[in-house]
Amino acid sequence: MSNLPAELRYTKSHEWVRQEADGTLTVGITDHAQDLLGDMVYVELPEVGREVQAGQECAVVESVKAASDVYSPVGGEVVAVNDAVSDGPETVNKDPYGAGWMMRIKPANTAEWEALLDAQAYQALVDSEAH
Amino acid sequence: MGNKTPLYDMHVAAGAKLVDFGGWDMPINYGSQLEEHHQVRRDAGMFDVSHMTIVDLRGGRVREFLHRLVANNIDKLKLAGGALYTCMLNERAGVIDDLIVYYCDPHWYRLVVNAATRDKDLAWITRHAAEFEVEVRERHDLAMIAVQGPQARDKTHAALGDTVRAATALQKPFTFVVVGDLCIARTGYTGEDGYELMLPAARAVEVWRKLLDAGVQPAGLGARDTLRLEAGMNLYGTDMDEDMTPLDAGLAWTVGWEPAGRDFIGRAALEAQRERGDAARFVGLVLLDKGVLRNHLPVFAGERRIGEITSGSFSPTLGRAIALARVQGDVGDVCQVEVRGKKIDARVVKPPFVRKGQSCID
Numbered sequence: 001m002s003n004l005p006a007e008l009r010y011t012k013s014h015e016w017v018r019q020e021a022d023g024t025l026t027v028g029i030t031d032h033a034q035d036l037l038g039d040m041v042y043v044e045l046p047e048v049g050r051e052v053q054a055g056q057e058c059a060v061v062e063s064v065k066a067a068s069d070v071y072s073p074v075g076g077e078v079v080a081v082n083d084a085v086s087d088g089p090e091t092v093n094k095d096p097y098g099a100g101w102m103m104r105i106k107p108a109n110t111a112e113w114e115a116l117l118d119a120q121a122y123q124a125l126v127d128s129e130a131h
Numbered sequence: 132m133g134n135k136t137p138l139y140d141m142h143v144a145a146g147a148k149l150v151d152f153g154g155w156d157m158p159i160n161y162g163s164q165l166e167e168h169h170q171v172r173r174d175a176g177m178f179d180v181s182h183m184t185i186v187d188l189r190g191g192r193v194r195e196f197l198h199r200l201v202a203n204n205i206d207k208l209k210l211a212g213g214a215l216y217t218c219m220l221n222e223r224a225g226v227i228d229d230l231i232v233y234y235c236d237p238h239w240y241r242l243v244v245n246a247a248t249r250d251k252d253l254a255w256i257t258r259h260a261a262e263f264e265v266e267v268r269e270r271h272d273l274a275m276i277a278v279q280g281p282q283a284r285d286k287t288h289a290a291l292g293d294t295v296r297a298a299t300a301l302q303k304p305f306t307f308v309v310v311g312d313l314c315i316a317r318t319g320y321t322g323e324d325g326y327e328l329m330l331p332a333a334r335a336v337e338v339w340r341k342l343l344d345a346g347v348q349p350a351g352l353g354a355r356d357t358l359r360l361e362a363g364m365n366l367y368g369t370d371m372d373e374d375m376t377p378l379d380a381g382l383a384w385t386v387g388w389e390p391a392g393r394d395f396i397g398r399a400a401l402e403a404q405r406e407r408g409d410a411a412r413f414v415g416l417v418l419l420d421k422g423v424l425r426n427h428l429p430v431f432a433g434e435r436r437i438g439e440i441t442s443g444s445f446s447p448t449l450g451r452a453i454a455l456a457r458v459q460g461d462v463g464d465v466c467q468v469e470v471r472g473k474k475i476d477a478r479v480v481k482p483p484f485v486r487k488g489q490s491c492i493d
Contacts, residue, residue: 038353039165041445042423060471062423064164064357064445067471086421090165 003031005097009113010122013055013071016097017116020104024079025113028101029061029070029092032126037063040089045081045103052078052105054112059102061092070102074112080104132156136181137274137335145349152352153247155182160351167350168357168447171321172488175280176350177342182246185270185329186256189239196263197240200256201232202377202395204387208234214305214318217385218377219244219255220397224404225373226380228252229365231318233307243275245367259396274335276328278347279358281488283325284317290345291338299326313338320355322362322486360453361446363415363482369426370413370441370455378404379457381413381482411438411457415482416468417492418452420475424468430456431467431474440468448485449492455482 004010009017014033018026034040042062052058052072059070081103085091092100107113117125133156142149147158158179160167170176188196197205203217213234219227228248233241244252257267278287288296291313298310299317304324307316314329330338343349356366365371371380378386378401386401387393404410418424424443429436438458446453454477458466467474480492 038160039163041165041447042421044421062445064353064447067423067425 003097004119004123006119008097009073009116009118010125011071011073011116012125015070015073017073017113019113023106025074025076025105025107026101027070027073027103027105028096030122031096033068034093034096034100037061037068038065038093039063040092043085043089043092043102045083045086046078048078048081050078052076061089072105073116074105074107075109076105076107078103079106134182136179137332138179138181138276138339141336141339142179142349147349147351150352153182153245153249155246157182158349158351160353161349164351164353164357165447167348167354170348171280171323171350171354171358172448172485173281175278175282175286175325175347176354177339177347178277178279178350178352178355179275179339180277180327181274181332181335183275184244184246184249184252185273185275186242186244186253187239187268187270188242188256188260188265189268190260190263190265191238192263193238193240193265196260196265197232198393199263199395200259201230202386202397202401203232204389204393205232205234205240207387208232210234211236212306212308214307214316217387218371218382219252220376220395220401221373222397222400223373224376224397224400226367226371226375226377226382227255227373229367229371229382229385231316233314233316241270247368272332273329274332276330276335276339276342277319277321277325278328278342279319279321279323279325281323283323283347286345286347287315287326287328287342290341290347320362320364321358322364322483323358324487357444357447360442360444360455361448361483361485363455363484365455366442375457376401376404376410378410379413381455383410411459412462413441414456414458414462415480415484415492416440416443416454416456416466416477417449417480417484418454418468418475418477419465422452422470422475424452424454424470424477428454429469430458430477431469432462433467437462437466446484448488449490453484
């Protein structure tokens with residue numbers, strides 16, 4: 001079973017989202033996603049200040065095996081990116097929910113956060129994809 | 132459910148991630164492809180390659196048959212115990228498969244061909260063997276383990292004992308020795324020294340365990356692919372296929388043109404292509420910026436599309452993306468590869484990229 005912190009929200013495209021005290025949302029890819037992709041060798045992050053739509057491609061992670069787009073879970077503005085994962089893509093494998101975070105978004109509204117999957121619903125999605 | 136090698140249970144027990152490969156359930160990695168790659172470059176790793184097809188050819192006219200069947204000239208093997216890399220061509224000089232020929236004795240040669248092409252290879256070989264009265268026998272009873280890396284031979288000796296150590300003491304690359312029921316070939320697909328062991332399937336688990344105990348780490352097909360790419364070795368089905376000739380795939384060196392009278396299958400078409408001089412160029416690319424090269428990405432010289440990548444990946448040893456590419460015409464020293472709509476400069480090099488742990492491109 002993959003590791004799924006209960007305080008996070010999730011997307012069908014395997015991103016996780018954490019709501020910070022200031023209302024911004026931190027985004028990364030799930031443990032399940034990094035495990036499927038395998039050893040990361042390249043991460044391309046968006047520019048700070050970019051406006052993104054919910055479901056829009058906003059970053060790319062590449063493992064030895066494959067490239068995968070990362071989709072913005074919500075609409076809003078990218079207010080920070082984690083340059084440490086560009087410099088050390090393996091961080092995404094080692095600590096997907098911590099040091100492997102990818103970007104922070106200031107959401108345009110709160111409704112999209114509310115609509116994200118909770119850990120249980122995401123687990124059900126992962127289980128259904130395994131069969 | 133796919134076919135399982137005799138080592139399947141060992142892979143499952145080691146926590147391998149299994150994938151379908153040519154109809155076989157094979158380990159893609161045992162946790163980290165990158166670590167397995169580095170393990171082979173720096174120390175010793177082993178691959179279960181029992182899915183590969185071993186075929187024994189026997190008969191009084193077996194040499195005559197191989198003169199016809201394969202593009203390289205088996206007469207380069209002067210002594211029993213030699214091994215030769217070659218392509219097997221169709222009449223259009225397209226590559227049916229690449230393989231290694233092992234010279235066992237004047238009436239017995241062994242071929243090791245790819246797993247994914249087994250059925251068509253056996254059909255083709257059998258069809259052409261008839262006229263030479265050569266017996267074709269697939270060796271389902273054998274397993275195959277590749278032990279590769281700078282410490283591979285020492286660790287294999289430690290695992291398998293003094294008899295093996297003594298028997299291999301004077302063994303040259305691309306030769307094999309037989310010790311009891313073990314055939315030890317000093318060959319591989321990684322650009323490192325090492326062995327490919329052919330042994331009775333019933334002994335595979337025992338030998339795998341001994342190698343583990345001697346400190347040889349298992350490595351999956353993922354690492355095998357990045358290792359062979361760094362070594363500039365072609366992969367069948369990706370770098371060449373039945374619509375490509377050896378000249379289109381950087382394999383001109385494997386064609387035994389001499390003597391001119393040896394009528395191997397595909398010779399006429401291959402000679403015609405050589406005279407036309409229109410074969411593609413097969414080159415190595417090293418990406419000059421961040422990113423990863425992938426199979427089928429288009430290659431440009433400025434605005435002009437000149438070809439495509441046949442095998443691309445990230446080179447763990449060099450820490451940057453590398454590829455083999457097929458291009459037409461003059462390519463120069465730097466070309467561009469289109470990665471997700473963006474053209475990125477790549478340096479054109481002559482493969483290999485890495486041999487025996489060292490970069491060959493700087």
